[in-house]
Amino acid sequence: MPHGLECLWSHRRAQKRRAAKQAEAESLLAALRRYRGNVSQVAEELGISVRAVRLKLRTHALNASQFR
Secondary structure: OOHHHHHHHHHHHHHHHHHHHHHHHHHHHHHHHHOOOOHHHHHHHHOOOHHHHHHHHHHOOOOHHHHO
16 A cells, blocks of 8 residues: 555544544533443443443543532
8 A cells, every 4th residue: 555545544544533532522411421431321321331431431531420
């Protein structure tokens, strides 16, 4: 693959990663607001474990207590 195409694909992958991360953060924020920071309810809605929610909160520099 020519170098120019590699750069284009790399750029598109990075754009997709940023979009996915932003969508995840928005989904997490909406659930936190809806359930007033109740991590157990957020986890249940998103279909993930409480531990996974806490890891995502850390990843996105969020604090569930801000929504209580």
